[in-house]
Amino acid sequence: MILHIMTLEKFTPLFIHFVEENIGCRGHKFVFITSKRFQYGLEEKDNAEFLHTDADFCKLRNYMFEAEKIILHSLKRDKVHKILRLEPALLAKSIWVMWGGDFYSPSSYNNDHLYVIKNVPYMVNILDEEITMVQRIYGCKGKHIRTFFYNTTLYSPKSITITKKKKTPLHIMLGHSAVPENRHIQYLEVLKQKDDGQFIVKCPLVYPNSNEDYKVQVIEKGKSLFGARFEPLLEFMPLDDYLLWMETVDIAILPSSRQHGMGNLVNLLGSGKKVFIDDSVSTWSFFKRLGVSLYSLEELEFTALNNDIAADNHKTIAGYFSKERLTRDLKAIFDLRLGEELELDMVKHDR
Structure with missing residues (x-):
């Protein structure tokens, strides 16, 4: 047994x-x-x-x-x-x-x-x-x-669409959970400095339940800076529904100061999203070694991935993180x- x-x-x-x-x-x-x-x-x-x-x-x-x-x-x-x-x-x-x-x-x-x-x-x-x-x-x-x-951590797309026409508003995902290591407050302020009124900030804050005070701080800050353009995700979703939710993202900023949210990274990268992470965390060197293109937080800007890069990322992720x-x-x-x-x-x- x-x-x-x-x-x-x-x-x-x-x-x-x-x-x-x-x-x-x-x-x-x-x-x-x-x-x-x-x-x-x-x-x-x-x-x-x-x-x-x-x-x-x-x-x-x-x-x-x-x-x-x-x-x-x-x-x-x-x-x-x-x-x-x-x-x-x-x-x-x-x-x-x-x-x-x-x-x-x-x-x-x-x-x-x-x-x-x-x-x-x-x-x-x-x-x-x-x-x-x-x-x-x-x-x-x-x-x-x-x-x-x-x-x-499997790559599980509902559909594979790698078309990158410029669109507004852009949907920017910030963080993957309500853990302070995601540095939400800091990066909400960074986004505000770059705000042209043409993006929506989508912020998963479902778990952990122990961080309710931190969630409140993030929500208050997001609403004060972006109003209705700040969209916190607060209710648990079945995995398939969450993957569909991530399909609506154009750019993801995952600023965790340690390895976090591997499943999020896999599915965002495999779906052709442009992803920014801290280049000092272990996942940065892992994905680089795998041949996947992702970007450091210092490179933060609001343009989508080149189609060829997005297609290469999809192929690599789909082949590696398979059932x-x-x-x-x-x-x-x-x-x-x-x-x-x-x-x-x-x-x-x-x-």
Whole structure:
């Protein structure tokens, strides 16, 4: 049995559905470390289990001993880390699917969390740069499995249209979520300096729910600078609807100061949008290595991509972030013999 230890986020139910539809869930057990709730498309029929009480963690520990492999979908639950530190045999069969919140704030993690990062035998991440970072900061010993893991990072266009006639108003997407790392206030002011009255600012602020005060600040600032031309997105959308929403974007400004919003980047670039990001973040060098054209925040201006560049981006993204690749990679991870290396992808850099 492969045990998936998960937190309930907008993309984790979609992962379960992808595995069911393309590989099959027989031999997999999906456990959410939370009270019972059905959100983001998770349904009773998905047969996920919810564990959160002290008695539940005794049950979880038993599941972990029964499992052939343990897949840690992020490191968000301290009680899980404690079990793994106390039971080295359990950690030895664990695979860590890395989320940014797991490792970008070293001073905020307790000793159990740090122990798991350092000693987990496998780390799943598409970005070599982040592996290099955790090796340097935490002394990680785990083997790198290079893949994007979640189907929300697939390129999933409803239609492919790369026609770039000048249009007004331009639709500019700012940020991908309500996290302060997106620097919304700063870049709303930058946009105001360039304002010719011919663009609309579309601003996804759906998650996380914990940042309500920050959302209010961004909305107030956007409305004060742009009035009705500032359009915050505040309600959760199913993935297909969100992809259609992104199709209306002409230019995207994603100024996060660390790697964030990979699925947004993939679908914007694949759809021929002009995308501006911080050139110091790990995704910048990854996409450049892949041969994709994107632009630094210092180059910010309001012209669409050249048709040929847009077409090249589409071809590269569609070929790389495909359902076939993800299905192949997940099967390889699920079939992995513990202790072996797993080389899945050749887009890498010398460390």
